[in-house]
Amino acid sequence: MTPDIDELLGRMSRRDKLDQLQIVWKQDLGEAAALARRGIGALFWPGNAADTNELQRVARGESPHRIPLLIGLDVVHGQRTTFPIPLAQAASFDPEIARRDAEVSAAEARGAGVTWTFSPMIDVSRDPRWGRVAEGFGEDPLVTARFGAAKVHGYQGDDLAAPTSIAATAKHFVGYGAAEGGRDYNTVDMSEQRLRNAYLPPFQAAVEAGAASVMAAFNTLSGVPMHANRRLLRDVLKDEWGFGGVVVGDAEGVVELARHGVAASPSDAIALALRAGVDIEMGGHVLGDDGEPFADADAVDDAVLDEAVRRVLRLKAALGLFEDPFVDAAAEPLAPTADTRAAARTAAERGAVLLSNGGDLLPLAAGTRRILLAGPYATSPDHLGAWVQHFAERAGTLEDAVRAEFPDADVTVLPGAGFTGADPALQQQVVEALPGHDVVVLALGEPSDLSGEAASRSDLRLPGDQEALVHAVADAGVPFVVVLENGRPLDLSGWFGRATAVLEAWHGGLEAPTAIARLLSGAASPGGRLPMAFPRSVGQVPEYDAHERTGRPATIGAQGPLSMTDWQLAGPGNVAEHFTSKYLDLDLGPLLPFGHGLSTTRFELTDLRIETPEIAAAEVLAGARIGVSLTVTNTGERDGDDVLLLFVRDEVASIAPAVRRLAGFERVTLPAGTSRTIRFELDRGSLGFWTNDPAGEHVVEPGAFTVSVSDGTTTLATGLTAR
Ligand code: BGC
Numbered sequence: 155m156t157p158d159i160d161e162l163l164g165r166m167s168r169r170d171k172l173d174q175l176q177i178v179w180k181q182d183l184g185e186a187a188a189l190a191r192r193g194i195g196a197l198f199w200p201g202n203a204a205d206t207n208e209l210q211r212v213a214r215g216e217s218p219h220r221i222p223l224l225i226g227l228d229v230v231h232g233q234r235t236t237f238p239i240p241l242a243q244a245a246s247f248d249p250e251i252a253r254r255d256a257e258v259s260a261a262e263a264r265g266a267g268v269t270w271t272f273s274p275m276i277d278v279s280r281d282p283r284w285g286r287v288a289e290g291f292g293e294d295p296l297v298t299a300r301f302g303a304a305k306v307h308g309y310q311g312d313d314l315a316a317p318t319s320i321a322a323t324a325k326h327f328v329g330y331g332a333a334e335g336g337r338d339y340n341t342v343d344m345s346e347q348r349l350r351n352a353y354l355p356p357f358q359a360a361v362e363a364g365a366a367s368v369m370a371a372f373n374t375l376s377g378v379p380m381h382a383n384r385r386l387l388r389d390v391l392k393d394e395w396g397f398g399g400v401v402v403g404d405a406e407g408v409v410e411l412a413r414h415g416v417a418a419s420p421s422d423a424i425a426l427a428l429r430a431g432v433d434i435e436m437g438g439h440v441l442g443d444d445g446e447p448f449a450d451a452d453a454v455d456d457a458v459l460d461e462a463v464r465r466v467l468r469l470k471a472a473l474g475l476f477e478d479p480f481v482d483a484a485a486e487p488l489a490p491t492a493d494t495r496a497a498a499r500t501a502a503e504r505g506a507v508l509l510s511n512g513g514d515l516l517p518l519a520a521g522t523r524r525i526l527l528a529g530p531y532a533t534s535p536d537h538l539g540a541w542v543q544h545f546a547e548r549a550g551t552l553e554d555a556v557r558a559e560f561p562d563a564d565v566t567v568l569p570g571a572g573f574t575g576a577d578p579a580l581q582q583q584v585v586e587a588l589p590g591h592d593v594v595v596l597a598l599g600e601p602s603d604l605s606g607e608a609a610s611r612s613d614l615r616l617p618g619d620q621e622a623l624v625h626a627v628a629d630a631g632v633p634f635v636v637v638l639e640n641g642r643p644l645d646l647s648g649w650f651g652r653a654t655a656v657l658e659a660w661h662g663g664l665e666a667p668t669a670i671a672r673l674l675s676g677a678a679s680p681g682g683r684l685p686m687a688f689p690r691s692v693g694q695v696p697e698y699d700a701h702e703r704t705g706r707p708a709t710i711g712a713q714g715p716l717s718m719t720d721w722q723l724a725g726p727g728n729v730a731e732h733f734t735s736k737y738l739d740l741d742l743g744p745l746l747p748f749g750h751g752l753s754t755t756r757f758e759l760t761d762l763r764i765e766t767p768e769i770a771a772a773e774v775l776a777g778a779r780i781g782v783s784l785t786v787t788n789t790g791e792r793d794g795d796d797v798l799l800l801f802v803r804d805e806v807a808s809i810a811p812a813v814r815r816l817a818g819f820e821r822v823t824l825p826a827g828t829s830r831t832i833r834f835e836l837d838r839g840s841l842g843f844w845t846n847d848p849a850g851e852h853v854v855e856p857g858a859f860t861v862s863v864s865d866g867t868t869t870l871a872t873g874l875t876a877r
Pocket of ligand 1: 228272325404405607
């Protein structure tokens, strides 16, 4: 039975309380059991249901207060059934994909005894050098907020105590995606308005969706490390937003406050973090293995300690752990089912983005009989992506999937290039094999271990000599498709225009090979869009859609010189419009912008209407909504999906507004020849913003707005006035 939490708290010693405030990873079951016996609050998953039951038995039967354990594990995009990386899920522009991933993960994980996951990762990510962009939902706050909330709903379901639910953790709070130079764990410094308008909204959405916990980020924010950031952890998250769950520190993040230089010792660091609002330390430094508290009893007062323990106990109660912390070990889910595989395949198909499609090369013609498949991803089984469980079901190869999808075709497979090194002989083999094939498919990309945590890159080109393979095939003058698998936006400028068609498949998870083969054949139709821009060059990052307006916007990029001085010869230059914000040696904007993605059919957008073209700003601030509708028609010959993006541009505001901001999105599946009317709603979030004052507020200012809807190919716009 769930005890009365205050009564239980009253019986606990200070040491018992401190023990509840840490999560520890122990590989050895005996050592883990000893901590459970002592009364530790949380342990990492020991690896199977039977061992988890044993730890819970010890905690419930032998620990001083019989308090069950939280059992933690990162289940970021799959437990046994690996879904596409979150960035690929965002490319679907269909949050249901993320909800379903989390639902499958939760059932597989809880069935094995896991009760608490460290996901979703909802760090707005605008710098592709940062390897952790793979774990998040891209550059846009609204997309990140919607996908993050969908993940929370998927993990937690309607009832945390259900045998298919686990507690979600929104991470990493906050600003982690804005590390200087895209270098993991690096410093973050940002204005209040940027924090409030871009980086905090996904966390607020996760809290509103009921996220059971929030993880502090490794970075400093404007000088204050997040594990010691009282203003954000206590004042904003807990007080302003009313977050009643658990704040967990990141791995060793609390004691690293000493390395940040804001605490003199690890024990000072722990006191600082608890006072700032961290409830659970990850690493096990609050009480050492010897059970000795980190510091004097005075360092943290009782009220702070009790509040943290209360949060932990409430979460355990909500998970139903006092009632029954055990799982049926005989029923532990150990392998994907037909259903979970189907869900993973749908996710991979919906997240794929058709980047180019010269001569309508995709889908491959029905009579394709001789396929030449080359490149490192032709035979590599590395499709699962950055955060993969070592015990997850392994994926097959693209070679096998293509053979299965095209049973009547002859498929020749050659390596062509490696992920590392250079071997021109491999390219030569491909060039010599070209005659006699109807189509060439180059399966290229970035191996999974080049993205994820501590995997920042300063060069975003395809690694190894893969670009050379593209050029060798292009030089031969045959049409060819490049299929990309990668964990971040890459710099494709060295070859993009030379490929006939390019399909971005990301690290697509367990079912990636089948999904790719079906996208090639036309059994599935690509309809995803880029959730993050692909840069022209690493030198221009961060390069994102909702950037603030400058006083000197450029309208033309590097177009070749009218006349050039010596220093301008370093690049193509742009002397026609010199004193503008641009690079002398680059065209404007990213190579492929946020929202880019083609279809194998055609869509027409018509009848954009705004229901209230004029409205009082005060009314919007008070909650009024403004309907915006349009009609989308599939005018092509194939069924397909369009993605509609709703943008708002604030023409004049008291702080420099973004060139445009995403205010809504909708993915629409339309059979050929059919139409649908889509209705969006603008609200105070779409028209308003946070001012730049730390004691500031969300305002909706009177003035003119431009409202537009784009599907990446066509844009319709109309005006709106706030009085
Ligand atoms: C990562 C977190 C993760 C934790 C536990 C850390 O290194 O930053 O995202 O949840 O490890 O695995």
